[in-house]
Amino acid sequence: MNIATVFEIVLASVVLGLAIWTIAVAETYSATVGFVAYSLLVALIWVRLDAVDVALTEAAIGGGLGGVVLLGAAARLRDAEALTVEQASPIVRMSAAILSASITAALAFAILLLPDPAPTLAPTVVANAGATGMTNPVTNVLMAFRGMDTMLEKVVLLLAIVGVWSLASDRAWGGRPGPRHQADPNGVLAFLARLLPPAGIVVGVYILWTGADHPGGAFQGGAVLASMWLLVIMAGLADTPPVSSRWLRLILVAGPGLFLAIGLGGLWLGPAFLSYPAAFAKPLILGIEVAMILTIAATLGLLLAGAPERSSQ
Amino acid sequence: MSVARDIMTIAGVSVGAFFFLAGTVGLLRFPDTLTRLHALTKADNLGLGFVVLGLLPQSGSLRDGLKLISIWMLALLAGATVSQLIARMVRQSGTTR
Incomplete structure (x- = not known):
């Protein structure tokens, strides 16, 4: 051992x-x-x-x-x-425990029943890595081979933000999400919120860029960008944008919108939905990822900021 | 040459691990929040610093070395900020448990 x-x-x-x-x-x-x-x-x-x-x-x-x-x-x-x-009654608690235990047991049983070696598409993915000009197999699967799943995932993000916004009261609709954060402008949090974002933005963009050939991608990079945005908001240096803002809504639909447009372009000019022409595969995927990182960063930031609470003035 | 590098790595990472251990013991055993913060930041600053110092001879290129150092710098920045914020909260609330 x-x-x-x-x-x-x-x-x-x-x-x-x-x-x-x-x-x-x-x-x-x-x-x-x-x-x-x-x-x-x-x-x-x-x-x-x-x-x-x-x-x-x-x-x-x-x-x-x-x-x-x-x-x-x-x-x-x-x-x-x-x-x-x-407290819930003993019968309810006991039934919940039995239900959870049987689900765990069923999952364990299913994993033990899996054929060994497990069926895998990994060799096919690696063999076709050249088709997109990118060598990270995960990015190839997410953006090209199973691009449809990723596109729908971004639509789900959009639906999630609509769900959070719909919790707003009628009076606050169209207003700014979350409370206005107040912090000492000369304090340590405001200092961090000035010092860290330049480095954080570089790291976020780097994670997106390196995702073509190494681990990384739009989602991880977008999460870093979102946390930088939230840091600035929590330090009171910037306010959350009103949800009625046009540019904000444009950013929120940019990722799935561009993905859908390029997918339909593949249907119109090429053989199938989301088929990239081989010569332009990498630039097209990069374009989608750039739009997606903005969408993901804005969506994650707004999901954390919560429902609109204040009128936009 | 390679042996010298390995000795540096073993020494650096061991010293770093010692500081993490000491910091964890302090976090569990010290009586109030401020002294616990002191123990915690020692683990982050010195422990991670020595681990990075120990790993530097193993990094294949200048770029990897700079990445390691910037990880340490970011951890320093985060640790210093968070402990300042927690200490301020403790002072304002007036309870040092």
Whole structure:
């Protein structure tokens, strides 16, 4: 047993222990902190499995932005939790436990039944990597071979933001999301919000650019850009834009819109929906990714900012 | 040459691991928030610093080395900012648990 195996066993046990603790702990706030740590450790597991693209997304979304959403929810629930003391009846709790345990058992059973070696399309993907001029197989699958899934995923993001906005009261509709953050303009948070974004924007764009040949891509880069935007908003240096703003809505539909337009172009000029002409595959994909990183950054930032609460004046 | 580099790496990463261990013990054992913050930032600043210093001889190119150093710098910046914010909250709320 070499040192890497020992490390993997320790990592797996810590993740399992942390998962159980996150479920068992009584306070919502503690559970949230446990979940963020859990996400970061799961990202380490993805690295051990050589799935660096997934690890980046897990760390950025699960650990970072998802953690912020959950912390905000925990803060909102704190007052309500103190009032509600009622507990579910033992029968309900027992049924929930049995249901969860049987789902876990079914999943474990299904994984044990998988054929060995598992059926895989990975060699085909690697063999056809030259078709797009990019060498990162994950980007090839996401943007070309299964481009349809990625396009619909971006439409889902758009629907999610519409869902969040629809929680606004009639009076606040068209206004700015979230509270106006106030911070000491000479304080340490405002200092960080001035110092970090230049570096963060370079890192976000680099992750997008390097995604063609190395782990990375529009989603991970967009998450970094979104966090920079949120940092500036939380430090009180900028306000959230009103949701009625035209340029904001244009950015929100830019990614899926361009994806759809190029897909329809493939149907019109080429053999099929989303078929790229071989000579222009890489420039077209890069164009879609540039539009998508803007859409993803704006969407993730606005999802965290929440429903419109204030009129736009 | 390669042996010298490996010795530097083992020494640097070991010292870094020691600071992480000491910082974790401090985080668990120190009595109030400010001293716990002190322990935590020692782990981040010195521990990660020595780990990066130990890994530098193994980096294949100047670019990789600069990436490692900038990771440490960003962690320093984040650690310093967060501990300032937490310490300020503690002072304002008046409870040092």
